[in-house]
Amino acid sequence: MLLRYRGGEGMIAWAFHRISGVAIWAFVLLHVVDIYLVGGNPELYDEVLKVYASFPGRILEVLLGAALLYHALNGLRIIIMDFWPPLTRYHRALWYGCWAIFIAVGLPVAYEIMAPVYGWPEFFR
Amino acid sequence: MMRYSRSGRPKPPGGGRETAVWYLMRLSGLALFVLALAHYLILHFVFDPADQDVDFITNERWNQLFWRAFDWTLLMMVLFHGFMGVRTIITDYAHRPRVRVASLTALYLLGALLFVLGTNVVMTLPMPGAP
Numbered sequence: 243m244l245l246r247y248r249g250g251e252g253m254i255a256w257a258f259h260r261i262s263g264v265a266i267w268a269f270v271l272l273h274v275v276d277i278y279l280v281g282g283n284p285e286l287y288d289e290v291l292k293v294y295a296s297f298p299g300r301i302l303e304v305l306l307g308a309a310l311l312y313h314a315l316n317g318l319r320i321i322i323m324d325f326w327p328p329l330t331r332y333h334r335a336l337w338y339g340c341w342a343i344f345i346a347v348g349l350p351v352a353y354e355i356m357a358p359v360y361g362w363p364e365f366f367r
Numbered sequence: 368m369m370r371y372s373r374s375g376r377p378k379p380p381g382g383g384r385e386t387a388v389w390y391l392m393r394l395s396g397l398a399l400f401v402l403a404l405a406h407y408l409i410l411h412f413v414f415d416p417a418d419q420d421v422d423f424i425t426n427e428r429w430n431q432l433f434w435r436a437f438d439w440t441l442l443m444m445v446l447f448h449g450f451m452g453v454r455t456i457i458t459d460y461a462h463r464p465r466v467r468v469a470s471l472t473a474l475y476l477l478g479a480l481l482f483v484l485g486t487n488v489v490m491t492l493p494m495p496g497a498p
Contacts, residue, residue: 260456267449271481274442277424278484281492284421295417303416307407314404317396320375324393351412358415367415 251334259316262309269306297359304352311348315340376455388451395448402441430496435489442485450478 247253279287293299319340323330350366357364376392379385410416419428429435453474461467 263449263452264456267453270445270449271477274481274485278488280421280424281488288420291416291420295415303411307411310403310407314400318400321393321396324375324378351408354412358417366412 251337255316255319255333255337258312259320262313265309266306266313300355300359304355307351307355308344308348311344312340315343392448392451395444398444399441399448402437402444406438406441425492426495429489429492430494432494435494439486439489442482442489446478446482446485450474 276287276290279290294303316337319333319336322336323333329336353362354364354366356362376389378389410419429438454471457467457470457474461470
């Protein structure tokens, strides 16, 4: 769909915004319940935490951060264009700007999250 | 001139409730840009989640009123923004009236449940450092 329908960057930005939004929403459902367990069932919470801290858990953690960062940056792009409509002319440049910040901020964060699994040095903790 | 964005929802005209929701989505989005990114960076980048057991939350993180208030504000913003966002998606795809009403009812009930669970644990978890 994304490749055949010739909507260009604006359409992909829109599709990614929806997909990342739903993913974050689904994690919020899980996260409110797991934090509720801290008071309701502390032993079970510590068990859930071990899953989060495992290798697959950390992969999902990085993906969550990626969804969050993309949604935040593209959301700012939407707000900029909504309130300063002439800037809509530059919607492509703004989108590529989002990706530049996404890479610059996201890579060090992803590195730090995965570092304990591989025994890599942690630079920020 | 293009009147709306290349990925956001066009502003509903009329100045009624739907227009207010459109503005509030952007306002809560701005708040979440700060609150959600700070929350993620502190608890996944500065600290390792592996260390965040019940002891860490009770005796350190939520032993300070500031971070409880911070997390509760984040919860309120994310519940509004997330559930209103999913509501937009449901109204985009669920056209049959009964399906739409049933989906939206389930969505609002789920939102109310999360409000109760989240608020309950923020307010009632014992605080060793409280005066």
